[in-house]
Amino acid sequence: MGAIHFFKDDVRRAKLLEAKGVHYMDVGTSGGVWGYERGYCLMIGGNEGSFKALEPVFATLAPGSDRVIPTVGRKKKTTAEKGYLHCGPVGSGHFVKMIHNGIEYGLMQAFAEGFDILKGASGDEVLQDYRYTLNLAEIAELWRRGSVVSSWLLDLISIEMNEDPLLSKYTGYVHDSGEGRWTVQAAIEESVSAEVITASLYARFRSRREHTFAEKVLSAMRKEFGGHKEESLKAEKANRGKGSQSYSA
Amino acid sequence: MGAIHFFKDDVRRAKLLEAKGVHYMDVGTSGGVWGYERGYCLMIGGNEGSFKALEPVFATLAPGSDRVIPTVGRKKKTTAEKGYLHCGPVGSGHFVKMIHNGIEYGLMQAFAEGFDILKGASGDEVLQDYRYTLNLAEIAELWRRGSVVSSWLLDLISIEMNEDPLLSKYTGYVHDSGEGRWTVQAAIEESVSAEVITASLYARFRSRREHTFAEKVLSAMRKEFGGHKEESLKAEKANRGKGSQSYSA
């Protein structure tokens, strides 16, 4: 659980093993360190026969159907309700898990940007009349009640902010799992636009650099065409507090 | 409820009314058409005195604290738990509601892209070995169980896909509320990067055009530098099914 596998590796391995009479299956899961308590789900790839043979194992491992409110209007009962699903042939379990994580990247980044804007509302770039110092921890807690953004990720944000509203123990250096990268590759192979998932991945890349070379190239061009001398972070801070109208160029 | 107000209008109106001795308050809410059943939350802006005077009303309107599992480790009890919050001075209620909706845009787009990639896995651009025909409705239902992406929006997707797995009754023409636009404006005023929220807004703009003028400009340039004749959708379809390696230029 938690181990990360690229679905194309599953396909390759399954072919090698099939030749030796071994049926390979791939099972992705999501639930994290809370899985034992909250449940988790199993995304399974492999041939039908192997799935059937192992189904009792999956049914035993899966969290069962009683922890989640039933979907309104849903009459059929399938294994999805019990927390496991035979997604398709070999590789499809990890493929579905991979896309799950891609979505997760996007959800996380959406929350992250929203809280960044809420926090920024107190900044000195904002005109005084529209400047708010907001209590992020209470807002996170409030939104857990009936709002459209209510979700497990929001629950987690509320836990974290309750302890430490400005998350001061984190620096903001954000790792990425291979699954975000692979999701983008899959989107590109299918000619599907995945703006948000990709932007989420890039935000993580950026978080791990002090500065990018791209930024130096921008500064160099600005110096050339406009004679703009590059400011420092310190100078920027000194120049703040004059409303949003004061750009130099 | 549901009426949309720009927070800067609140600030302007409040000033006009203050001069006449009227204390203006702004209250945003989220919960949608399900609010009566699932609860909803109130985001309130205005001066402290007015809030205190009206608090009994908010407390009565608000859904109360018993519908959501308490946040792990949270000891303090505030009005957030009851479903209402005095966010700050006039305008802050609608400001917080606006950012809520901005986040909502991003969450929706993340799910939308993920399901698009899942669906695209059966496409003829994908090499045969990695091609999967996935049951999107069952996957949505499965992910409701313990996964990191479990959320109310996913619950809604599951309801919709349960009835109509490929959402064939929708064309994909997506309106946008003013609040997504305003969130982007707020981000820009604060110099905060809001890639994902903005990309979500643009995806909606794009959904409402047959083609953009930008795309014609691209075609015109390609024609000029490469002699590329613009293909039609029909020709593209005819050319598919050859794996992902066959680009012309």
Next chain:
Amino acid sequence: MGAIHFFKDDVRRAKLLEAKGVHYMDVGTSGGVWGYERGYCLMIGGNEGSFKALEPVFATLAPGSDRVIPTVGRKKKTTAEKGYLHCGPVGSGHFVKMIHNGIEYGLMQAFAEGFDILKGASGDEVLQDYRYTLNLAEIAELWRRGSVVSSWLLDLISIEMNEDPLLSKYTGYVHDSGEGRWTVQAAIEESVSAEVITASLYARFRSRREHTFAEKVLSAMRKEFGGHKEESLKAEKANRGKGSQSYSA
């Protein structure tokens, strides 16, 4: 010339051929159908010895140094000035060409968006006071004179718009070459954020669909949480002309 090769294929092929005593070289070029007249450049990968042996060929093919104004302050004279460059080991020629094309995607999309906004300035969503009907062909021609955006791509836009200012002969169905996709893959392998290049690729993907499945997912969610009925393009058009304030939700 113009044939597109993935640099990793060069590396693979070179290994196979090296075993047979054949030295493989890869040469990318850019210049398009205007190359004969305007010149073009050669980006060359392979071992040093092979490059030296073939250099007379490259020097003969290359357009020479007299067609471009010398770079201010540059004293050294290298083969770059003559229009060819030994970039590095096998694959590096096509790698550099690939990145060239990735940049090209971004440049094209920047122009495309800018002209889309210029055109949109006459739209009925814009308040009357700020509505302009601009002559795009003349603006393109004007910007060729000393402006920061002056470039060959702008020259091409000016040629096209001069004949047909609204590019009415194009529908806006935009193909993509493999090199945009590969550039994004390279960026991801290096953990480099490539927002603009990737967004340019996705804009092309999107241009080739009537609607995406992602958009249907968005419509389905909006229907569920807000009871928003999906509007049609026709209804949208009928509702226009009321300034930008009139969003429904």
Next chain:
Amino acid sequence: MGAIHFFKDDVRRAKLLEAKGVHYMDVGTSGGVWGYERGYCLMIGGNEGSFKALEPVFATLAPGSDRVIPTVGRKKKTTAEKGYLHCGPVGSGHFVKMIHNGIEYGLMQAFAEGFDILKGASGDEVLQDYRYTLNLAEIAELWRRGSVVSSWLLDLISIEMNEDPLLSKYTGYVHDSGEGRWTVQAAIEESVSAEVITASLYARFRSRREHTFAEKVLSAMRKEFGGHKEESLKAEKANRGKGSQSYSA
């Protein structure tokens, strides 16, 4: 020249002055510090009568038509060829200049990303077989010859890299002019997708922060759901050099 004005301010001022019998005009220009030598262009807004009255001044100021190769196939001769253009009513001059700068942001970012990927090709995340140490200064110089990306901005990059190939004198702290922000606002008012221009603006915002609050929110969520301890930049560096397959989660 170079002073930046928001076109809506022009409209407002013009109304105030019109009441006093003064005809207000707005003139944007582009050409930067090189304008004297390379020429520059004038984008003019105001009523027809005022434009006609002042046209001799514009014609004198403008750089004239002899510095640029004529557009192929263009027969008509307009003022655009002389380097000035009456774009439309008051505000339209600065509107056109604003969009010019928006495009400029996108072009700059496209080059910046491309050179970042070229530089990153030598990084230890890249598998040894595909690792290249490229001479960026020579590539910039090469591409000036006939390539599709040839442009004034590329000329400037070549000047800068010729002196200092890795741009080591820049830190990468990139200011933004108001015109990028305004271009995004205009796009949003017109419901036009401007992905690339907006992403370019956000890249500059990000360049001016050590870390964003958004990144801390991401780290906090990862800690909660996965027990991921936040790594430091130092640890990351120590873990590199193992090819691109070694993600932790």
